[in-house]
Amino acid sequence: MRHMSNGSVTSQPIPSFLINPNPKYPFREAIAKLPMNGIHTICEEAKCPNRGECLPQHGTISIMVMGSICTRGCPFCAVTTGRPKPLDETEPQKVVDIAKALNVRYLVMTSPNRDELVDGGASQFVKIVTALREFNPALKIEILVPDFEGKEASFQVLLQNPPDVIAHDLQTIPRLYGPIRPGAKYDRSLNLFRWFKANADSSKVMLKAGLMVGFGETEAEVKEILKDAAEAGVKFFTIGQYLKPPGSTLEVTEYVPLERYASWTEYGKEIGMTVQASPLTRSSYLADRLASAKA
Numbered sequence: 001m002r003h004m005s006n007g008s009v010t011s012q013p014i015p016s017f018l019i020n021p022n023p024k025y026p027f028r029e030a031i032a033k034l035p036m037n038g039i040h041t042i043c044e045e046a047k048c049p050n051r052g053e054c055l056p057q058h059g060t061i062s063i064m065v066m067g068s069i070c071t072r073g074c075p076f077c078a079v080t081t082g083r084p085k086p087l088d089e090t091e092p093q094k095v096v097d098i099a100k101a102l103n104v105r106y107l108v109m110t111s112p113n114r115d116e117l118v119d120g121g122a123s124q125f126v127k128i129v130t131a132l133r134e135f136n137p138a139l140k141i142e143i144l145v146p147d148f149e150g151k152e153a154s155f156q157v158l159l160q161n162p163p164d165v166i167a168h169d170l171q172t173i174p175r176l177y178g179p180i181r182p183g184a185k186y187d188r189s190l191n192l193f194r195w196f197k198a199n200a201d202s203s204k205v206m207l208k209a210g211l212m213v214g215f216g217e218t219e220a221e222v223k224e225i226l227k228d229a230a231e232a233g234v235k236f237f238t239i240g241q242y243l244k245p246p247g248s249t250l251e252v253t254e255y256v257p258l259e260r261y262a263s264w265t266e267y268g269k270e271i272g273m274t275v276q277a278s279p280l281t282r283s284s285y286l287a288d289r290l291a292s293a294k295a
């Protein structure tokens, strides 16, 4: 594929395999009717291409808790960097209200980095999980966690009432951490998985990692990450095409061809890890199917 001189392909038409044909208006209508009370959906905020599919067909939604201001400033992300507001004690009930109103069966929640908090927000995650479990014990819950600056005390807090899935995005290959994921360290993220592998009950808590592609990484570099993640205890891995969200400054370098995703999925089988790789894959895409594959 021919690249523009600035390394971006965004002036080219988006390939058809990056368009999810499911109509998005039912999701938008459902969200518009709700008092979201300051809780944002990743689905809408990131203009995710799958929002016509996940909630209507899978009962899955991805929300951001603990505000919308992040203490870090990664260029692929449109979340505002700055000083976050104090935590909201009523947030657990607000999340329950949303899950109830939308008839959510699989809830993914993430947060901005809250490095200013002693536990990085781990105890707030636990409070929300506890409220959701009391509301509906059958609801599947996935937490997409920040790296908590590698603090094991924060990891320990999550195990007070663990979700079904603990997910953490590796985002990109280590070679590109400097420009794409400043403030994070590849080994620190792997150590998070290693810690949960050693300390969590693997029959109850599944470990999941994710990666975006389209930044110029090679097929072999991605395989190296898959291998590292599998060794660190990750059982499920998602790989999808990066698309520049509104407000992001990071351009797409390449629309990754389909055969490369197939190669990564096959490699996952060789190393004992389920790899969901496709252009439209996001860390929360088809999360219900991946989670049910643990049985």
Ligand code: SF4
Residues within 6 Å of the ligand: 042, 043, 044, 048, 049, 050, 051, 052, 054, 055, 060, 061, 062, 108, 282, 283, 284, 285, 286
């Ligand atoms: S892939 Fe994730 S962010 Fe996108 S619509 Fe589905 S649940 Fe929402």
